[in-house]
Amino acid sequence: MKALDKLLLKNDELKFVCVGLDSDLNKIPKYLLSETEPILEFNRNIVEATKEFAAAYKINFAFYEALGQKGFEIIEKTLEFIPDDILTIADAKRGDIENTSEMYAKSVFEHFGFDAITLHPYMGKDSLQPFLNYKDKLNFILALTSNPGYIDFEKQILKDGTFLYQKVISSVAQWNQYKNCGIVFGATNLDELQLNINLFSDLSILLPGVGAQGGSFEDVIKIFHQHKRKNFIVNVSRAMIYLSSDKDFSQLAEKEIQKLNDIAKTIFIK
Numbered sequence: 001m002k003a004l005d006k007l008l009l010k011n012d013e014l015k016f017v018c019v020g021l022d023s024d025l026n027k028i029p030k031y032l033l034s035e036t037e038p039i040l041e042f043n044r045n046i047v048e049a050t051k052e053f054a055a056a057y058k059i060n061f062a063f064y065e066a067l068g069q070k071g072f073e074i075i076e077k078t079l080e081f082i083p084d085d086i087l088t089i090a091d092a093k094r095g096d097i098e099n100t101s102e103m104y105a106k107s108v109f110e111h112f113g114f115d116a117i118t119l120h121p122y123m124g125k126d127s128l129q130p131f132l133n134y135k136d137k138l139n140f141i142l143a144l145t146s147n148p149g150y151i152d153f154e155k156q157i158l159k160d161g162t163f164l165y166q167k168v169i170s171s172v173a174q175w176n177q178y179k180n181c182g183i184v185f186g187a188t189n190l191d192e193l194q195l196n197i198n199l200f201s202d203l204s205i206l207l208p209g210v211g212a213q214g215g216s217f218e219d220v221i222k223i224f225h226q227h228k229r230k231n232f233i234v235n236v237s238r239a240m241i242y243l244s245s246d247k248d249f250s251q252l253a254e255k256e257i258q259k260l261n262d263i264a265k266t267i268f269i270k
Contacts, residue, residue, distance in 0.1 A: 020237025211239020
């Protein structure tokens with residue numbers, strides 16, 4: 001199944017939550033530290049509890065690369081827990097000269113077998129082309145992010161009066177020849193989301209920033225519903241996976257994702 005088909009399938013079921021596996025050894029329940037592979041056991045419990053309700057899973061490479069070879073093994077094993085009809089995203093934020101990107105793309109899409117990846121656009125299209133050549137995958141390209149530093153570059157005003165992030169959106173829309181492009185747009189930027197959603201064309205949208213960063217899931221859902229649009233997912237990481245430091249952490253994660261799905265259904269079925 002193509003990556004886009006997986007996303008649209010879950011959206012049709014009114015599932016829009018991407019579970020972020022930012023799994024940190026310092027934050028998982030302490031009782032898991034007695035396990036042979038604590039992070040893997042944590043991930044297994046989260047996936048088992050949420051897979052019936054999730055639209056996607058996003059694995060943040062930084063938390064695994066920091067563990068060296070063991071971290072890459074955990075990524076591989078975690079992917080085995082995730083059902084084949086659910087989108088998997090490598091949050092790796094790649095983007096480099098073409099021959100380097102070719103190797104990054106081969107690693108993520110062929111070795112690990114991810115459906116999608118996050119990328120940054122500031123070295124231009126040629127730096128992303130190796131990823132775009134994988135027609136059945138999805139490439140979420142950073143446009144307007146949820147961190148405070150987005151103001152440094154992404155909101156710089158160009159000569160034509162538009163913002164740099166708007167140039168990124170329009171460029172990615174032009175690159176979407178194979179319908180395998182998307183953008184990352186911070187859920188903390190509701191005013192900008194409302195103003196720019198009509199520029200998104202048929203791009204897929206990944207929205208981080210809900211929960212710990214202050215973004216509102218309900219407000220994001222309302223904007224997309226208002227514009228009669230699906231083809232998006234909202235990432236929730238810390239605000240879901242770290243609700244408890246005890247053995248009920250996965251149960252609470254399940255309740256949280258069910259609550260978010262109920263919010264989406266209430267809005268979309270009005």
